[in-house]
Amino acid sequence: MSLFDLTGRVVIVTGGNGGIGLGMAQGLAAAGASVSIWGRNAEKNAAALKTLANGACEARVCDVADPESVKQAFDETLARYGRIDGCFANAGIGGGGRRSFLDRTQAEWREMFATNLDGVVQVFQHAGRHMRERAEKGDPFGRLVATSSLASISGTARNEHYAATKGALNSIIRALAVELSRYGVTAHCILPGWIRSEMTHGLMDNDKFVANVMPRIPMRRFGEPEDFAAIAVYIMSRGSSYHTGDMFLVDGGYAIF
Numbered sequence: 001m002s003l004f005d006l007t008g009r010v011v012i013v014t015g016g017n018g019g020i021g022l023g024m025a026q027g028l029a030a031a032g033a034s035v036s037i038w039g040r041n042a043e044k045n046a047a048a049l050k051t052l053a054n055g056a057c058e059a060r061v062c063d064v065a066d067p068e069s070v071k072q073a074f075d076e077t078l079a080r081y082g083r084i085d086g087c088f089a090n091a092g093i094g095g096g097g098r099r100s101f102l103d104r105t106q107a108e109w110r111e112m113f114a115t116n117l118d119g120v121v122q123v124f125q126h127a128g129r130h131m132r133e134r135a136e137k138g139d140p141f142g143r144l145v146a147t148s149s150l151a152s153i154s155g156t157a158r159n160e161h162y163a164a165t166k167g168a169l170n171s172i173i174r175a176l177a178v179e180l181s182r183y184g185v186t187a188h189c190i191l192p193g194w195i196r197s198e199m200t201h202g203l204m205d206n207d208k209f210v211a212n213v214m215p216r217i218p219m220r221r222f223g224e225p226e227d228f229a230a231i232a233v234y235i236m237s238r239g240s241s242y243h244t245g246d247m248f249l250v251d252g253g254y255a256i257f
């Protein structure tokens with residue numbers, strides 16, 4: 001059997017209807033997993049679902065900032081498949097560049113935390129409880145993965161609220177890696193560099209931004225959503241069972257240059 005065969009695995013990818021999440025979902029589906037992609041926009045969900053190689057995949061409308069919506073999506077996904085083996089909490093919003101910290105409004109701060117932090121915690125709690133229950137019944141296996149950001153480890157002017165949510169994810173993941181190991185559950189953060197997506201297209205169409213940033217990327221290209229397919233498959237595979245609590249930099253070498 002292939003080390004990376006995910007047949008029989010069920011994986012949730014929040015924000016799986018576009019960008020990095022869709023890149024991960026496509027990789028997971030191609031490796032045989034049944035993937036449930038969650039997003040707010042039903043049309044984006046439907047279009048994304050058509051690109052997944054496995055006919056057993058599905059898409060659900062869910063707003064991760066709303067705990068009721070997360071509970072409903074989780075319960076329905078579990079009811080459909082009977083198990084959840086992995087959860088990629090990837091849905092997120094950006095907020096960079098628009099306003100100084102000194103002028104940050106409470107509403108902006110709260111929206112950022114509700115989506116990028118609370119939304120991750122909610123889905124991990126549902127998935128983690130289910131994984132613990134399965135482990136106690138003799139089937140220990142689980143993967144909890146958060147999409148963090150290089151913003152969590154570097155100084156990000158006018159983006160401190162976003163960076164704070166991502167820094168918190170790094171800390172939460174390390175705690176979960178330690179706490180949930182006993183159930184066969186591993187936990188990781190993925191830290192993307194500059195990746196082409198809806199979130200960044202404005203920046204990447206900006207010549208000044210490209211002229212400043214590209215020389216600082218050793219690979220001399222922006223990342224693409226498909227650059228996240230194989231790392232998702234590795235994490236979901238049995239082969240990664242002794243690997244936990246990591247922070248995967250997927251950034252073309254940007255952070256170390």
Ligand code: NDP
Nearest residue numbers: 015019020039040041063064091092149194195197198199
């Ligand atoms: P996109 O804007 O392309 O994707 C964001 C995804 O999140 C969409 O699928 C969107 O779907 C979903 N989403 C947003 N808010 C919610 C919500 N409240 N509930 C459910 N789904 C939601 O951006 P990226 O692919 O670039 O971003 C994915 C992750 O990667 C984010 O967490 C981001 O912070 C992180 N990241 C991105 C980087 C980059 O350079 N692109 C760099 C570092 C980190 P819908 O609109 O339908 O809800």
